[in-house]
Amino acid sequence: xxxxxxxxxxxxxxxxxxxxxxxxxxxxxxxxxxxxxxxxxxxxxxxxxxxxxxxxxxxxxxxxxxxxxxxxxxxxxxxxxxxxxxxxxxxxxxxxxxxxxxxxxxxxxxxxxxxxxxxxxxxxxxxxxxxxxxxxxxxxxxxxxxxxxxxxxxxxxxxxxxxxxxxxxxxxxxxxxxxxxxxxxxxxxxxxxxxxxxxxxxxxxxxxxxxxxxxxxxxxxxxxxxxxxxxxxxxxxxxxxxxxxxxxxx
Amino acid sequence: xxxxxxxxxxxxxxxxxxxxxxxxxxxxxxxxxxxxxxxxxxxxxxxxxxxxxxxxxxxxxxxxxxxxxxxxxxxxxxxxxxxxxxxxxxxxxxxxxxxxxxxxxxxxxxxxxxxxxxxxxxxxxxxxxxxxxxxxxxxxxxxxxxxxxxxxxxxxxxxxxxxxxxxxxxxxxxxxxxxxxxxxxxxxxxxxxxxxxxxxxxxxxxxxxxxxxxxxxxxxxxxxxxxxxxxxxxxx
Numbered sequence: 001x002x003x004x005x006x007x008x009x010x011x012x013x014x015x016x017x018x019x020x021x022x023x024x025x026x027x028x029x030x031x032x033x034x035x036x037x038x039x040x041x042x043x044x045x046x047x048x049x050x051x052x053x054x055x056x057x058x059x060x061x062x063x064x065x066x067x068x069x070x071x072x073x074x075x076x077x078x079x080x081x082x083x084x085x086x087x088x089x090x091x092x093x094x095x096x097x098x099x100x101x102x103x104x105x106x107x108x109x110x111x112x113x114x115x116x117x118x119x120x121x122x123x124x125x126x127x128x129x130x131x132x133x134x135x136x137x138x139x140x141x142x143x144x145x146x147x148x149x150x151x152x153x154x155x156x157x158x159x160x161x162x163x164x165x166x167x168x169x170x171x172x173x174x175x176x177x178x179x180x181x182x183x184x185x186x187x188x189x190x191x192x193x194x195x196x197x198x199x200x201x202x203x204x205x206x207x208x209x210x211x212x213x214x215x216x217x218x219x220x221x222x223x224x225x226x227x228x229x230x231x232x233x234x235x236x237x238x239x240x241x242x243x244x245x246x247x248x249x250x
Numbered sequence: 251x252x253x254x255x256x257x258x259x260x261x262x263x264x265x266x267x268x269x270x271x272x273x274x275x276x277x278x279x280x281x282x283x284x285x286x287x288x289x290x291x292x293x294x295x296x297x298x299x300x301x302x303x304x305x306x307x308x309x310x311x312x313x314x315x316x317x318x319x320x321x322x323x324x325x326x327x328x329x330x331x332x333x334x335x336x337x338x339x340x341x342x343x344x345x346x347x348x349x350x351x352x353x354x355x356x357x358x359x360x361x362x363x364x365x366x367x368x369x370x371x372x373x374x375x376x377x378x379x380x381x382x383x384x385x386x387x388x389x390x391x392x393x394x395x396x397x398x399x400x401x402x403x404x405x406x407x408x409x410x411x412x413x414x415x416x417x418x419x420x421x422x423x424x425x426x427x428x429x430x431x432x433x434x435x436x437x438x439x440x441x442x443x444x445x446x447x448x449x450x451x452x453x454x455x456x457x458x459x460x461x462x463x464x465x466x467x468x469x470x471x472x473x474x475x476x477x478x479x480x481x482x483x484x485x486x
Contacts, residue, residue, distance in 0.1 A: 080388075080389035082387070083388060084383075088380050090381055090383060092384070093381065108389040153387075
């Protein structure tokens with residue numbers, strides 16, 4: 001169970017997040033939609049403190065922190081309970097696929113090398129990269145790199161995985177393989193918060209869709225509710241722009 | 251005056267024995283300089299209060315003044331400082347017991363540190379921010395992210411410039427003659443002064459420097475190839 005309470009964040013004078021609250025149940029897949037600049041990526045980054053919220057509260061399981069007086073130890077604990085999959089993959093470029101996945105197990109969890117290795121191999125096999133263990137990122141396609149990124153996020157067995165537009169940087173023909181992997185791990189009951197523009201994927205995988213605009217949650221509900229029967233005008237406008245064929249248009 | 255080719259050969263072997271002096275100055279100044287440079291670069295990159303301003307002042311002053319001047323400032327200034335301190339604290343140590351080459355070690359390390367800090371800084375800036383975020387996202391501390399992720403890649407990116415610094419210090423070490431340290435160049439002068447065949451002697455010294463530089467370049471190329479394997483997608 002993840003609870004964000006009244007999270008606020010400004011860049012200079014611009015208020016990116018205005019008192020946002022969101023709770024995600026264990027095993028739930030929440031997709032955040034919204035136009036660019038709506039604050040969705042910033043919200044996601046706040047959850048593992050790559051952005052520092054100005055105020056608010058983050059709770060994951062029995063761990064709880066007040067963002068206005070966060071200590072170094074709190075931030076590390078929060079980060080160890082969360083993992084992020086980045087738009088630009090952000091793999092460690094001087095490490096092989098296997099080393100990328102093992103890194104946090106060795107350095108953060110202090111796991112013995114043999115155990116870290118066998119777990120990492122299993123994860124890479126799961127994302128379909130059992131044959132690419134010793135390749136450096138520069139030798140992998142975007143889709144393969146992103147799958148390594150997903151394996152790296154899974155390695156620490158976080159309580160939630162945050163996906164920041166995981167397919168936006170990919171060539172269209174590579175999007176499918178990455179979405180397939182995310183779909184698979186969603187089925188395993190791993191809690192996820194996903195920022196994406198892939199509407200079909202959102203409809204398929206999400207238990208809940210959250211529509212954000214202007215730093216606030218405008219509307220949320222099941223994919224059916226939000227896609228078929230959006231209540232708010234801003235949601236309707238947004239969906240009309242990105243899915244012109246949507247059948248709720250009257 | 252006629253060129254005496256055979257003396258080039260004679261001088262070559264007599265100068266050879268000064269190689270350890272030149273190399274020791276180079277190695278000490280490069281190693282200490284690298285340590286000083288790394289600390290300086292990190293202090294500036296992480297904007298450590300007070301220290302980062304001091305680091306900037308150090309870099310601009312050293313880079314803004316000649317290496318020979320550093321040597322002379324250390325040579326004349328350090329004994330005053332040491333003897334002054336020794337007197338007021340009642341130590342028995344006096345600056346006369348510092349060997350001449352010690353002044354070269356100290357001052358050239360300070361010189362190298364300033365130049366190398368810029369090399370390390372450029373290398374660190376070449377590592378994209380995203381990888382550091384990724385390291386943080388899996389729970390690494392800033393120090394772990396630095397040690398495991400950014401610094402190794404910064405070094406790889408900085409290697410060509412580091413090799414240049416090493417070559418620069420090798421050639422710069424000739425200035426140590428100013429405090430009567432006998433390096434390759436000074437040895438050439440000594441060899442020539444018995445028979446005035448300066449051109450032959452300096453030519454021999456030049457050949458030795460050229461050879462040493464070639465070795466450094468070769469070593470740097472090998473290290474670059476190994477360390478940079480990930481960039482070309484090769485398997486190490």
